[in-house]
Amino acid sequence: MEMNLLKIYELLFEEHGPQEWWPADTPFEVAVGAILTQNTSWLNVEAAIDQMKEAEMLDAKKLAEESTEVIGHLIKPAGFWKAKAGAIKSIAKLFSENSFSEGRNAPGRNRLLAIKGVGNETADAILLYAFGENVFVVDKYTRRLLTRLGMNPPEGYRALQDIFVRSLPDDVELYGEYHALIVKHSKAVCKSTPSCSDCCLRSYCNRNT
Incomplete structure (x- = not known):
C-alpha cells in the first residue's frame, strides 16, 4: 500500500489537474x-x-x-x-x-473537536486549508477508493489517516491537493456506481479485474 499511494496521486493529478482548494478569501x-x-x-x-x-x-x-x-x-x-x-x-x-481569523495562529485540533457539529474530517479540513497545518484529510471517498483498489484500509479515521501520513512526503500542498483530487475523482468517476471505463486507475482496481 505505502508504495502505491504516491503513484495514485500522480495518476489522479495527471487526469484531473490541480484543484486549487480551498476556494475562500479568508x-x-x-x-x-x-x-x-x-x-x-x-x-x-x-x-x-x-x-x-x-x-x-x-x-x-x-x-x-x-x-x-x-x-x-x-x-x-x-x-x-x-x-x-x-x-x-x-x-x-x-x-x-x-x-x-488572520490565519497566523491555528486553533488546536481538540478545541475544534470540542465544537458540536465538528468532527475529525471537518477539523482537519480547517487545519489544512485555513492554516496550512500538515494534516491529511480522509473521508468516505478515501475509504471507498482504497477499498476498490484492494488496499484494505484500516478501520477508524486516525488509522486511515496515518497510512497517508506514513506513506507520503511531509508536504502540506501535496496533502491539500491529494484530498481534493480524491473528492474530484470520487464524484466524477469512482461514484457509488462507478464509471470504470473512464477511470485512470482502472488497471489497479479490483472492480476492473
Whole structure:
C-alpha cells in the first residue's frame, strides 16, 4: 500500500489537474465552508456563503454575537441549517476570541473537536486549508477508493489517516491537493456506481479485474 499511494496521486493529478482548494478569501471562510459542506453539494455551500456575504455577515465577530435563528436563515441553502448554525456560531466565537481569523495562529485540533457539529474530517479540513497545518484529510471517498483498489484500509479515521501520513512526503500542498483530487475523482468517476471505463486507475482496481 505505502508504495502505491504516491503513484495514485500522480495518476489522479495527471487526469484531473490541480484543484486549487480551498476556494475562500479568508481562514474563517474556510472554516464556515467546512461546516456547511457536510452532507451537501458545494453548489449549495456557495449559495449559503453568497447569502452571508450579501448580508455582510461572513465575519467571526458578527456571527459570534448573532442568534442561531438568524444564522440558520442565512445558511438554509446548505441544508441541516439548525445544527450547522450552532456550529458556525461556536466556531465564530472561537475565532473572534482568539484572533484566528488572520490565519497566523491555528486553533488546536481538540478545541475544534470540542465544537458540536465538528468532527475529525471537518477539523482537519480547517487545519489544512485555513492554516496550512500538515494534516491529511480522509473521508468516505478515501475509504471507498482504497477499498476498490484492494488496499484494505484500516478501520477508524486516525488509522486511515496515518497510512497517508506514513506513506507520503511531509508536504502540506501535496496533502491539500491529494484530498481534493480524491473528492474530484470520487464524484466524477469512482461514484457509488462507478464509471470504470473512464477511470485512470482502472488497471489497479479490483472492480476492473
